[in-house]
Amino acid sequence: MREADRSPDGGSFVYPVGDERGGERLDRFLAAEAAAAGANLSRTRLKGLIEAGLVSIDGATVKDASQAVRGGQVIGLNVPAAVDPTPLGEDIPLKIVFEDAHLLVLDKPAGLVVHPAAGHEAGTLVNALIAHCGASLSGIGGVRRPGIVHRLDKDTSGLLVVAKTDAAHQGLAKTFADHGKTLALAREYLAFVWGVPARPSGVVDAPLGRHAIDREKIAVVPASRGRHAVTHWRVIERFGEEASLIACRLETGRTHQIRVHMAHCGHPVLGDPVYAKGFKSKAARLPPEAQARLNALSRQALHAALLGFPHPVTGAAMRFESALPPDLQNLADALSVSGNPMPFVPILDRR
Structure with missing residues (x-):
């Protein structure tokens, strides 16, 4: 393994592919190389980095974690420096269809990730909610998922309800967990x-x-x-x-x-x-x-x-x-x- 411009919490890495490793999935190859180097990078984390455009093969960006590598290729990996685990508010437009002191219902556009995750540390719905709701946003979901009761896939559009208070979060969580058996959902x-x-x-x-x-x-x-x-x-x-x-x-x-x-x-x-x-x-x-x-x-x-x-x-x-x-x-x-x-x-x- 060779590396360049490494910082304590991130860096740029280069991994030559040996002939014996040809045919492996890109994410598996990177996971094995990272583990051998003592880096704590899960396949889920690596997949997020790949989809975020932070991996290259022979200098060309790739975004398909399942792509097979070939002997003689050179894989480049950029690992961003660690960031504060608490998401920051961002001024991202939201289409809000209802809001009161306890909750809001919004119409999520396709392409918007609901909460921060590997490869999507910013620009998420949570970042937008923090900016819109401020300190009133329910903290029950944790620092990465404040107010989030249910989710939609990144590329699924449509209606989503968010809890602004802990009381609303508890009530909504109970309703969604019931799946409409005894509560109207x-x-x-x-x-x-x-x-x-x-x-x-x-x-x-x-x-x-x-x-x-x-x-x-x-x-x-x-x-x-x-x-x-x-x-x-x-x-x-x-x-x-x-x-x-x-x-x-x-x-x-x-x-x-x-x-x-x-x-x-x-x-x-x-x-x-x-x-x-x-x-x-x-x-x-x-x-x-x-x-x-x-x-x-x-x-x-x-x-x-x-x-x-x-x-x-x-x-x-x-x-x-x-x-x-x-x-x-x-x-x-x-x-x-x-x-x-x-x-x-x-x-x-x-x-």
Whole structure:
């Protein structure tokens, strides 16, 4: 191993790849090299650094942790200097749809990470919330997750509720943990999926856990090593035989639940870079405008469109809806067989 410009808490490193190491995944190669050098860098941390553009192969930036390395290549790694674990407030615009003294509901855009993590130490929703709420933000979630009761994937858009006080945080956490069994909780998503389901509606009841080989992915697993996960779905609109718009209601809230469950059914979410890789060739069957819209999307076509819950302090019924954002509305319009724009209709009125 060779290194350059190393500081006590970060540095720039260079790792030549021996012929015997050819074929290894990039993140595994780096994890082994870092461990051999005594550096405390987990594969999760390294994946974040790779996706943040801090790793190069022969001088060219790479962002795919699963890419195989080859003998003779030179891997470059830049590890940022350590930062204060307490996130700082940042002036990031927020689309707030409701706010009172106890909580706020916002419409999160795609691309916004919810809380700081490896590779995303700043520019997150938490940074924006700290700036917006100041000292009133609930601290129950810890310094990295203040006010956060539930989350959306970085590239999923839509409604999210945040606790501003500890009392609200406790009440909301109880509601979300109940999953709507005894307390009123409604969460529905709009998802554009490949193909047309054989039935107008259905339920996916399949436990989820870490993928046996790729630990960064979630998969349907045996109940003995998975967590109970249930997704209710129904078809909203069919776009020929190639794609459909469905509404998904969560009975549980597991990581990547909708994305994994719909892929398990043979109808993965359009644009999903992880769980719909095998469906990329189907894009050629879409109308040209739809192909262009899908290529421009650069994210999974998933939107948290409905959020309903009892106010954690007053008990009042709260219900919010979010229309498709422009990128997904453009995709819907391009997919429409009739060529007419698809108007947004409140989800509960679509039954």
